[in-house]
Amino acid sequence: MKSFELSDMNTAQVHRYLQYAIAPRPIALVSTVNRDGKVNLSPFSFFNLFSANPPVVIFSPARRIRDNTTKHTLDNLYEVRECVVNIVDYAIVFKVNQASAEYAKGVNEFDMAGLTELPSVHVKPPRVAESPVQLECTVGHIMPLGKGPGAGNLVIAEVKLMHLRDDLLDDAGQPIQENFDLVARLGGDWYCRTTDLFQLPKPI
Ligand SMILES: Cc1cc2nc3c(=O)[nH]c(=O)nc-3n(C[C@H](O)[C@H](O)[C@H](O)COP(=O)(O)O)c2cc1C
Numbered sequence: 001m002k003s004f005e006l007s008d009m010n011t012a013q014v015h016r017y018l019q020y021a022i023a024p025r026p027i028a029l030v031s032t033v034n035r036d037g038k039v040n041l042s043p044f045s046f047f048n049l050f051s052a053n054p055p056v057v058i059f060s061p062a063r064r065i066r067d068n069t070t071k072h073t074l075d076n077l078y079e080v081r082e083c084v085v086n087i088v089d090y091a092i093v094f095k096v097n098q099a100s101a102e103y104a105k106g107v108n109e110f111d112m113a114g115l116t117e118l119p120s121v122h123v124k125p126p127r128v129a130e131s132p133v134q135l136e137c138t139v140g141h142i143m144p145l146g147k148g149p150g151a152g153n154l155v156i157a158e159v160k161l162m163h164l165r166d167d168l169l170d171d172a173g174q175p176i177q178e179n180f181d182l183v184a185r186l187g188g189d190w191y192c193r194t195t196d197l198f199q200l201p202k203p204i
Helices: 010-019 071-078 090-099 107-112
Strands: 028-033 039-044 047-051 055-059 082-087 133-144 151-163 182-183 192-194
Touching: 028 055, 028 071, 028 090, 039 071, 039 090, 039 107, 071 133, 071 151, 082 151, 090 107
Parallel strands: none
Antiparallel strands: 028 039, 028 082, 047 055, 055 151, 082 133, 133 151, 182 192
16 A cells, blocks of 8 residues: 655646546536626536535536636636536537637637537526536535645535436436436546446345
């Protein structure tokens, strides 16, 4: 076993080792708008569900390790506190990866990735039509975790409206896990797909 004091490691190495170990991570494909209504779309795997009542998801646009700049998603959320968290399945993961490229401010990644804007009901940012699950959210707290390169910013988003593709529910309204065909991020360029599912009943 090798042990590492994180204070002896550089941020890129910390980031890399933790990303390989804390995996798989679900991917939020987040659409936002700035105060002029310009649309942005970017994926975030520092993302999860944290509460059902209120329904809260959290994701983290981090400061770039390279130059300590902030992501457009974060800048937009400080201007308009709404977003859509679009869930990523295998069918769209290649386009989602394209949306993660560093385009100039104001560039709409829907166009760059070949994804389709669908108007939202409650919020200004559009949904991703190709995404199997779209969560319209309002953003409350944004909590910076530091000021240096690599520092995360916890975006606490409350889900107001959930859109689910028809085939994800059976006739009784129960979700069919196999049909979600989700993907997740691991370390480096690794991804996984939910094709190796098993059930584990809870102990009595
Ligand atoms: C699958 C995937 C997951 C990502 N997860 C994160 C993340 O959790 N936090 C982050 O800051 N960047 C993450 N990135 C990188 C951002 O998507 C990338 O920096 C993007 O250019 C940010 O766009 P923006 O500046 O338009 O917001 C991820 C990229 C990919 C492809």
